[in-house]
Amino acid sequence: MDRNNQTGATEFLLLGLSGQPEQEEVLFGFFLWMYLVTIAGNMLITLAISCDSHLHTPMYFFLANLSCVDICLSSVTVPKMLVNHVLGSKSISYGGCMTQIYFFITLGNMDGFLLSVMAYDRYVAVCCPLHYAMRMRPRLCVLLVAVSWLITHLHALLHTILMVRLTFCSDNAVHHFFCDPEAILKLSCSDTFINDLMILTVGGLVFLTPFTCIIVSYACIFSTVLRSPSVRGIRKALSTCGSHLTVVSLFYGAVLGVYMHPSSSYSVQDTVATVIFTVVTPLVNPFIYSLRNHDMKGAIRKLTFRRLVLSRF
Template sequence: MRASDSTRELPDMDRDNQTGVTEFLLLGLSNQPGKEQVPFGSFLCMYLLTIIGNLLIILAISCDSHLHTPMYFFLANLSCVDICFSSVTMPKMLVNHMVGSKSISYVECMTQIYFFITFINMDGFLLSVMAYDRYNAICCPLQYNMIMRPQLCVLLVAVSWVITNLHALLHTLLMVRLTFCSNNVVHHFFCDPYAILKLSCSDTFVNDMMVFTVGGLIFLTPFSCIIISYAYILSNVLKLPTAHGLRKALSTCGSHLTVVSLFYGAILGVYMHPSSSYSVRDMVATIIFTVLTPLVNPFIYSLRNRDVKEALRKLIIVRRIVLSRS
């Protein structure tokens, strides 16, 4: 591991002229005013679809008693986190565009960083818990109900929330201690931690070390759990005597694997290097897991899952009946 190159030695005169930054300017995806309409319309549509899609998943699971199982309990929590994750970044960008502003206050920026870190890590923890659930369903079917008790499911989610909030608090407090000078222009559509670190005119060595140590641990722990779970699942699936059993086992994990690949693939491309090398390519990868992943999750799970599709169909029928009686 190498420390960030963002450590800067300032002349004494520059140090004397340092002033506290009260706001940052979010340039968004385009610096040219004429080209901002298309990204704005696309992001607005994606945000609305994200909210609607994930709300439908939550409602379908809540209203259908057949879906009151550990797998769908975790899926409902994932949909809830995805709604929050999208709402951390996109509304501010959309509002700024509508009012013709690019500013975000220092407090708002630090708050955005805190919740961004919380929800991105919560996504990873929930995906690992879902992988553990699939491992028990496929490799230990007879003991599944005994292992995945409701108390354990709630405990796994609660512990994940505690860990992710403490981790977010650590990085936010480390960010607050940094000094920001005259440069407050963020080449992003939200306060991405790496983009903000790059603006600091003080030493970010501790921040980068915490990203690589604590952040790496928080990232690798759920990712390792997913890899280990699927290694056992693959080993067990290959022993199945029939092709039907093989297809059934793979279809059970297909949606989850698709989401994991999209989510972790983008994160590996952005946060596994020093903040000083943050580039436009990283911003594109950030859009994938902050915007596209929460958007496609409900569609991936609903289109590939017969139970979810049936629950959504019932939900639509009930809505029609209610509307016809009103």
């Protein structure tokens, strides 16, 4: 490519999900509603768990962490799109774009690691119930979350540093509502072989490790459940894992739909899958866990009642 067409990019243009002004207005209202519900729902889950001593268990500790990550994941992508719409702008600075990429990779991977840790927690609860308290000690739970944060931050740092070293073409239009790493990589005039190699190797390893842990955990769970002679025991085990399995299916279904194919075939369908991954999944997670969980519904009712009583005084 001609060197004259290369530039040190100072900003990118986020074209959004639609080029039609009428559709953009509808999408703005829709995304604003989803973002507010996401923040409120996940904050309610976190507060309910922190305020109810009966929920101070490993499963709800991991769920509270998942809710915090979901709040942050939505906040990385959606607010910038909403602000740009209000200001009538489509630009995002180069530094802002790289920052968005860093936290998007960190939080997206953190979701996967937390889901794998939760799958292990369910495995111990179903397959080794007598040893649950001994295995899932508070120190181990904190260690699992801390190691997950360390791995995801290092992984995001690697990809962000490799992205910063690239030169970008004069065409800085991103056909997305945020700086998706795949979309930004396609704008580069530099050789992206190292970036693609790291995505394939390190990125594949970071993706497959928690995914494999989830598959193995549920294989053991279902093997144990099928050997159980008690129908009541089977129902209890499945109800224990039902919410988590629903979230796992939604999360990994969207991730596989957008990232597990060549980047050259990136399309509108991939954008939809990314919206599900970054916006819809954090939105529905609180409802999935609260509507299917009697303890969580009880904690939310108590928290709401307490707030109503305090507001009258």
